[in-house]
Amino acid sequence: MASALMNKPTGKQEVQSVRQINKELILEVNNLEIFYGEKRAVNEISMVIEKNSITALIGPSGCGKSTFLRSINRMNDLIPGARAEGEIIYEDLNILSEQINVVALRKEIGMVFQKPNPFPKSIYENITHALKFAGIKKKSMLDEIVEESLQKAALWDEVKDRLHKSALSLSGGQQQRLCIARTIAMKPTIMLLDEPSSALDPISNAKVEELIIDLKKDYSIIIVTHNMQQASRISDKTAFFFKGDLIEYDATEKIFTNPSVKKTEEYISGRFG
Numbered sequence: 001m002a003s004a005l006m007n008k009p010t011g012k013q014e015v016q017s018v019r020q021i022n023k024e025l026i027l028e029v030n031n032l033e034i035f036y037g038e039k040r041a042v043n044e045i046s047m048v049i050e051k052n053s054i055t056a057l058i059g060p061s062g063c064g065k066s067t068f069l070r071s072i073n074r075m076n077d078l079i080p081g082a083r084a085e086g087e088i089i090y091e092d093l094n095i096l097s098e099q100i101n102v103v104a105l106r107k108e109i110g111m112v113f114q115k116p117n118p119f120p121k122s123i124y125e126n127i128t129h130a131l132k133f134a135g136i137k138k139k140s141m142l143d144e145i146v147e148e149s150l151q152k153a154a155l156w157d158e159v160k161d162r163l164h165k166s167a168l169s170l171s172g173g174q175q176q177r178l179c180i181a182r183t184i185a186m187k188p189t190i191m192l193l194d195e196p197s198s199a200l201d202p203i204s205n206a207k208v209e210e211l212i213i214d215l216k217k218d219y220s221i222i223i224v225t226h227n228m229q230q231a232s233r234i235s236d237k238t239a240f241f242f243k244g245d246l247i248e249y250d251a252t253e254k255i256f257t258n259p260s261v262k263k264t265e266e267y268i269s270g271r272f273g
């Protein structure tokens with residue numbers, strides 16, 4: 001698996017150091033710093049992320065949650081001037097290494113954004129687009145993956161009779177579940193969710209939350225949320241960020257009932273934010 005994430009060696013490239021991490025863990029973050037030009041947005045954070053769990057990232061606006069999330073599948077590479085130092089160990093490789101094949105990485109570590117962003121194509125094509133690009137052409141196989149992904153995203157029953165209708169005809173909540181299905185189709189191990197239900201109405205939000213809880217049996221989920229009730233309802237671990245620092249990281253119940261750090265207590269009790 002790991003080797004599929006490496007670019008082909010080109011002569012003199014250094015051999016990527018392999019660091020094994022505990023089998024219960026999916027990621028190990030060591031002294032991660034992220035910069036936009038001269039400005040440091042994430043300050044030397046270290047944490048481990050457990051497999052098949054939901055990890056919530058909370059904190060006030062601008063504290064570095066999304067920047068950290070995007071570093072996990074190297075989406076920050078797309079931002080001119082952004083750079084990261086430190087390590088994010090996944091599959092015994094450092095994700096931040098230049099030798100990582102980011103296209104392969106982003107299949108294994110999928111991302112869903114705040115605003116549902118389906119392609120202006122049919123529901124079916126939204127899921128098959130990347131699969132075809134990855135070389136899967138056989139219709140029976142595409143049909144199978146479409147059904148499986150929509151089932152897992154709890155959307156199949158609502159759309160099975162209109163797969164060839166435009167994805168834009170779906171409600172916002174359905175569009176977001178379609179975006180989750182699109183990610184699932186790539187068979188990821190980790191799903192990064194950046195405020196996935198903040199743009200949705202309460203009923204769609206509840207459905208997406210239910211779905212996220214259900215997905216953790218198959219995936220490791222990291223979610224940025226501004227909604228502290230959401231973090232306490234769905235996550236197993238919560239990380240509180242403030243001004244680029246990781247202030248406290250613990251079991252969600254502990255963070256919300258008996259945090260160890262005063263700043264966390266002030267934030268969860270609404271004294272700032």
Ligand SMILES: Nc1ncnc2c1ncn2[C@@H]1O[C@H](COP(=O)(O)OP(=O)(O)OP(=O)(O)O)[C@@H](O)[C@H]1O
Pocket residue numbers: 036041059060061062063064065066067068079
């Ligand atoms: N593309 C960018 N270029 C320059 N600076 C950026 C960029 N994106 C974020 N920043 C800065 O990095 C810091 C962290 O931003 P980030 O978006 O990660 O915070 P956040 O906690 O996710 O905020 P929010 O909750 O509002 O989404 C902020 O100071 C922000 O202005």
